[in-house]
Amino acid sequence: MENIGKGMVLRMASSILIGMTIVYLLITLYYFFTNKSFKDSYFSPVLFYKLFFVLLSLTLGFGLLYYLLSFNEQLLSINDPYGDPVEKTFGNFLYFSGVTILSVGYGDMVPVGPARFFALIEASLGLLLPTAYFIKALSSSKDKEEKE
Template structure:
């Protein structure tokens, strides 16, 4: 049953993305598929880059802990670090993993990039639409 629901969820997501990108009403809007794809791939690259950075830092010392008080380190496998990187980039974190040491600075930098890149995308999209008119 769960496999069916996962498949259905993926189908719904793909259908909605297809509809969004191919709907004729959006052709006259500020939306740019090229800019969107560029933003998607840049954010994905930044997320992977920071995950690699956290992984390199984790080879020397713990970079993620469960709580600040007991400093229980989180397993530093790449998937955990990729998850942490994605959550930090896209939502400024959930709080389930806390950075320590140098990772704190890089987490702030990553969160700032996660806020500024989409903002720059929207400004570019609006500017692009004004030039077309």
């Protein structure tokens, strides 16, 4: 009976900490988007939203591409000594697409066949698009300085 009480307390404490963490993250994001204390801040919400929706669209598009290509052959393997194929669900391919465009991947799924080429293209876009965003933001800030 005592173990049941401890488990319930741990779950409740965990839920409270998770809730507090989510509130903290939301406050941090709110502060980031509303803080205007830096006079020379050149954050452009329009560019940020554009980048977000382009990356989201590319993630969905590549996820769909991987899913459709998987009808013809195996595209993803589990990264273990056996190399078993990943279950062919849209969710798995969307996950793979997300970790590919936002990073260099976690390594839990390995592309094989034509997915290797598309994963390289997607990872390149995930690296180059944010870079282009920052270059655009910096050039906009230089243009503003020159006009003043």
